[in-house]
Amino acid sequence: MSYRLRWGLLGVLDAFVVSTVIVLVYWNLLDFGITSQNEYQILTGLPYVCAMYAVITLLVFSISGVYRKIWEYASIGEFYLLFTATTIVGIIVFGLNQLIAISSPMYLVPRPIYLVTWLFTTSAMLGMRIGWRLLRTSLLRSRTNEERILIVGAGSGGALLARELKQVRHVRGVPVAFIDDDRSKHKLDVMGLPVVGGRTDIPDAVKRLNIQQIVIAMPSLHSEEIAKIINICRETSAKVKTLPRISDFLSDLAPSHQMRDICLEDLLGREPVKVDLDIIAEYLRDQVVLVTGAGGSIGSELCRQIAKFSPAKLLLLGHGENSIYEIELELRNTFPDVNLETLIADIQDRTRIENVFQTFHPSVVFHAAAHKHVPLMERNPAEAIKNNVVGTRNVAECAHLSGTSRFVLISSDKAVNPTSVMGVTKRVAEMIVQSLDRISETKFVAVRFGNVLGSRGSVIPVFQRQIREGGPVTVTHPDMVRYFMTIPEASQLVIQAGAMAEGGEIFILDMGQPVKIVDLARAVIQLSGLKPDVDIPVRFTGIRPGEKLFEELLMNEEGLHSTVHNRIFYGHPLDFDVENLHQLMEKLIQMAHDNELENQDLYIRYWLRVLVQTYKCDPDKMEEMERLFPELMRTS
Numbered sequence: 230m231s232y233r234l235r236w237g238l239l240g241v242l243d244a245f246v247v248s249t250v251i252v253l254v255y256w257n258l259l260d261f262g263i264t265s266q267n268e269y270q271i272l273t274g275l276p277y278v279c280a281m282y283a284v285i286t287l288l289v290f291s292i293s294g295v296y297r298k299i300w301e302y303a304s305i306g307e308f309y310l311l312f313t314a315t316t317i318v319g320i321i322v323f324g325l326n327q328l329i330a331i332s333s334p335m336y337l338v339p340r341p342i343y344l345v346t347w348l349f350t351t352s353a354m355l356g357m358r359i360g361w362r363l364l365r366t367s368l369l370r371s372r373t374n375e376e377r378i379l380i381v382g383a384g385s386g387g388a389l390l391a392r393e394l395k396q397v398r399h400v401r402g403v404p405v406a407f408i409d410d411d412r413s414k415h416k417l418d419v420m421g422l423p424v425v426g427g428r429t430d431i432p433d434a435v436k437r438l439n440i441q442q443i444v445i446a447m448p449s450l451h452s453e454e455i456a457k458i459i460n461i462c463r464e465t466s467a468k469v470k471t472l473p474r475i476s477d478f479l480s481d482l483a484p485s486h487q488m489r490d491i492c493l494e495d496l497l498g499r500e501p502v503k504v505d506l507d508i509i510a511e512y513l514r515d516q517v518v519l520v521t522g523a524g525g526s527i528g529s530e531l532c533r534q535i536a537k538f539s540p541a542k543l544l545l546l547g548h549g550e551n552s553i554y555e556i557e558l559e560l561r562n563t564f565p566d567v568n569l570e571t572l573i574a575d576i577q578d579r580t581r582i583e584n585v586f587q588t589f590h591p592s593v594v595f596h597a598a599a600h601k602h603v604p605l606m607e608r609n610p611a612e613a614i615k616n617n618v619v620g621t622r623n624v625a626e627c628a629h630l631s632g633t634s635r636f637v638l639i640s641s642d643k644a645v646n647p648t649s650v651m652g653v654t655k656r657v658a659e660m661i662v663q664s665l666d667r668i669s670e671t672k673f674v675a676v677r678f679g680n681v682l683g684s685r686g687s688v689i690p691v692f693q694r695q696i697r698e699g700g701p702v703t704v705t706h707p708d709m710v711r712y713f714m715t716i717p718e719a720s721q722l723v724i725q726a727g728a729m730a731e732g733g734e735i736f737i738l739d740m741g742q743p744v745k746i747v748d749l750a751r752a753v754i755q756l757s758g759l760k761p762d763v764d765i766p767v768r769f770t771g772i773r774p775g776e777k778l779f780e781e782l783l784m785n786e787e788g789l790h791s792t793v794h795n796r797i798f799y800g801h802p803l804d805f806d807v808e809n810l811h812q813l814m815e816k817l818i819q820m821a822h823d824n825e826l827e828n829q830d831l832y833i834r835y836w837l838r839v840l841v842q843t844y845k846c847d848p849d850k851m852e853e854m855e856r857l858f859p860e861l862m863r864t865s
Contacts, residue, residue: 239296240287240290240291240296242357243283243286243287243290243354244283244286244287246350246353246354246357247279247282247283247286247350248279248282248283249353250346250349250350250353251275251278251279251282251342251346252275252279253349254342254345254346254349255275255278255342278326278342281322281325281326282318282322282346282350285318285321285322285325286315286318286350289314289317289318289321290314293310293313293314293317294310295310295311295314308355308358311351311354311355311358312351312355315347315350315351315354316347316351318347318350319343319346319347319350322343323343375402375403376402376403376441376442377402377403377405377438377439377440377441377442378394378402378403378404378405378440378441378442378443378444379404379405379406379407379408379431379434379435379438379440379442379443379444379467380404380406380407380408380422380443380444380446381407381408381409381428381431381443381444381445381446381447381458381462382407382408382409382445382446382447382450383407383408383409383411383414383419383424384409384446384447386446386447386448386449386472387407387409387419387446387447388419388420389446390404390444390446390472391404391407391419391420391422392420395420395421402442404420404422405422405438405440406422406423406424406425406434406438407419407422407423407424407425408424408425408426408427408428408430408431408434409424409427410427410428412427415427425438428457428458428461429461431443431458431461431462431464431465432461432464432465435465435466435467436465440465440467441467441468442467442468442469442470443462443465443467443468443469443470444469444470444471444472445458445459445462445469445470445471445472446471446472447472448472455471459471463752463755466760468758469756508725508728509538509724509725509728510538511728512593512634512635512727512728513535513538513539513540513593513724514538514539514540515539515540515541516540516541516592516593516634517540517541517542517544517589517590517591517592517593518535518540518542518543518544518591518592518593518594518595519544519546519585519589519591519593519594519595520532520535520543520544520545520546520594520595520597521546521547521576521594521595521596521597521598521624522546522547522596522597522598522599522639523544523545523546523547523553523556523597524545524547524549524551524552524553524555524556525547525552525597525598526681526716527597527639527681527716527719527720527723528547528595528597528598529552529556529559530716530717530719530720531595531597531720531723531724532545532556532560533559533560533563533720534717534720534721534724535595535724536560536563536564536567537564539566539567540567540568541568542568542569542570542589543560543567543568543569543570544570544572544585544589544591545557545560545569545570545571545572546572546574546576546585546598547572547573547574547598548573548574548575548576548598550573553571553572553573554571557569557571570589572585575620576598576616576619576620576621576623576624577615577616577619577620577623578623579623579627582623582624582627583627585627586627586628586630586631586633587631590631590632591628591631591633592633592634592635593633593634593635593637593727594624594628594633594635594636594637595637595639595723595724595727596621596624596625596636596637596638596639597639598616598620598624599616599617599620599621599639599655599658600612600613600616600617600651600654601641601651602651603643603649603651603652603773603775603776604773604774604775604776606649606650606651606654606775607649607650607651607773607774607775607847610650610821610829610830610833610834610837611820611821611822611824611829611830611833612821613650613651613654614654614817614818614820614821614833615818615821615822617651617654617655617657617658618654618657618658618661618814618817618818619818619821621638621658621661621662622661622814625638625661625662625665625673626665628671628673629665629668629669629671629673632670632671633671634671634672635671635672635674635727635730636662636665636671636672636673636674637674637675637676637723637726637727637730638658638659638662638673638674638675638676639675639676639723640655640658640659640675640676640677640735641655641677641678641679642677642678642679642712643655643777644656644658644659644677645677645843646843646845647841647843647844647845648775648776648777648844648845648846648847649774649775649776650775650833650834650837651775652775652844653837653841653844654837656841656843656844657814657817657837657840657841658675659675659735660805660810660841661810661814662674662675663675663733663735663805664805664807664810664811666732666733667733667807671732672730672731672732673732673733674726674727674730674732674733674734674735674736675734675735675736676722676723676726676727676735676736676737676738677735677736677737677738678712678714678719678722678723678737678738679711679712679713679714680711680712680713680714681713681714681715681716681719682713682714682715682716688746688749688750689749689753692749692750692753692754693753693757695765696753696754696757696759696765699765700764700765700766701765701766701767701768702750702753702754702761702765702766702767702768703767703768703769703770704746704747704750704767704768704769704770705746705769705770705771705772705773705776706746706769706771706772706778707745707747707769708745708778709745709746709747709772709776709778710743710744710745710746710778711743711744711746712741712743712744713741713744713749714738714741719738722738722796722797723738725797726738726797729797729799734799734800735799735800736797736798736799737797737798737799737800738796738797738798739796739797739798747767747769750767751767754767774847774849774850775847810840813836813839813840814840816836817833817836817837817840820832820833820836821833828857831850831853831854831857831858834846834850834854835854835858
């Protein structure tokens with residue numbers, strides 16, 4: 230409805246209400262004989278009084294903004310405005326009538342009428358608007374096809390949400406009750422809805438009140454507590470949504486627009502990463518920054534975070550043209566002022582990498598390009614050597630030769646006491662950058678962390694695909710556990726670690742508590758609105774080659790030391806023979822490129838065991854190696 234039409238309809242209605250009130254007041258005034266004026270004089274002045282009241286009411290209401298208010302969302306402020314406006318109308322009418330009555334006594338309004346008219350007009354105006362709001366709320370709540378909503382949190386966030394849910398048309402849901410841990414609110418009403426208990430009462434409330442949806446409306450609550458509430462909600466059959474954190478909640482969007490589905494990041498129960506913006510800005514601003522593997526999950530997020538700090542040039546290097554194209558489009562749209570350069574290159578191509586460094590001279594390098602899929606690399610060990618070892622050596626040596634200031638290698642927890650080809654090649658990559666740090670002006674460091682939620686190749690997309698296909702969801706072992714963190718968490722901490730680099734460190738990111746993969750699988754099923762082992766079965770397939778039941782972040786010899794950041798630790802570099810490292814790497818590289826070599830993958834595993842003493846090769850492969858070349862195995 231347009232403003233003019235709204236003003237016209239409300240104006241006609243208000244004029245009618247005012248006139249009706251005055252007629253009723255005059256009628257009762259004559260019946261009770263309150264005034265000494267004769268009946269003829271009073272009735273003669275009645276049309277004049279009605280017209281004067283109506284015109285002044287419309288003028289005052291228009292000027293004061295009464296007609297700009299949407300009364301279905303009215304609160305104390307709107308009602309106070311209406312009360313003030315009717316009072317001003319009464320004062321103006323009284324003063325104007327006194328002036329007119331000096332020359333025309335017959336139009337003098339009896340004084341008792343002023344007070345009585347003001348009282349009844351104010352009551353009628355307020356009553357009309359409150360009645361409309363209550364009627365509309367009642368109609369909304371009476372709709373039978375709406376989802377019944379239980380709001381967790383009877384504070385300001387929950388009250389705002391309940392108020393809007395009761396009033397808006399576009400949200401398919403009706404609030405039924407509140408849950409709050411504050412016992413003083415129990416059995417009381419908030420926004421007309423009962424507070425039926427604390428968080429432990431959620432399952433009972435869902436059953437008793439036939440709840441289809443739970444909304445956690447506690448934007449200021451600690452993430453760990455939110456995770457606990459979510460786990461309680463998972464015991465029910467209701468869908469679960471949440472409001473964002475308080476920093477996001479204070480926006481122009483209404484609460485119902487900000488409701489979102491629970492995501493796996495909420496289940497981790499960790500506070501957002503806090504980074505030292507000043508120290509990061511100091512080493513990134515106005516610098517040429519190179520990110521390898523820029524189209525990948527971690528690489529692309531690194532680019533998003535780095536772009537915020539206004540680098541002189543951001544180099545996006547990757548092998549896959551589609552992924553580089555996508556991140557380039559996104560960054561050009563989000564950060565139009567950042568100078569971007571996209572480079573399609575294979576890190577195994579030494580000449581191409583040398584050309585990149587000679588052309589752009591990057592001062593900071595984040596090396597995220599790698600083969601990271603454990604089972605695939607078990608079946609293709611030569612490719613793991615080419616990419617994770619040769620590629621890292623190419624990029625790191627070019628950084629050293631071109632005088633790069635800092636080089637940050639993205640490593641993995643699978644590099645610690647590795648049991649897979651992927652893990653041991655990442656350990657070799659760490660050794661490469663540590664060996665270069667001993668001779669270079671460049672500060673070489675590595676950053677280790679575990680699995681990243683939502684990254685390519687992680688278990689979450691696999692689970693989601695299996696659920697879409699109707700199941701089963703497959704888990705390798707009931708006791709398998711992993712460390713998890715989100716992509717933004719990992720990327721921000723990597724950038725922060727780069728700022729702390731002194732050279733040679735292996736930084737370890739605090740991954741929180743390890744998570745059982747089977748629990749994660751069941752959580753994904755529940756967050757999809759289904760029941761594990763009822764709607765979607767969970768099946769165990771057995772540990773795959775190269776996998777561990779649990780991952781480690783640090784070798785005992787490295788030691789764990791704290792830094793100024795509470796989520797970043799570091800280990801001292803282990804001592805190793807650099808010359809021996811280079812000799813063994815040459816053998817590995819030669820074998821990786823010799824496609825005619827018989828038992829190539831076994832030879833590669835053997836020399837990896839010689840190079841990394843903590844590498845625990847697959848038992849079946851060990852037996853095969855002992856059978857095929859026992860002489861080599863006896864000398865290792």
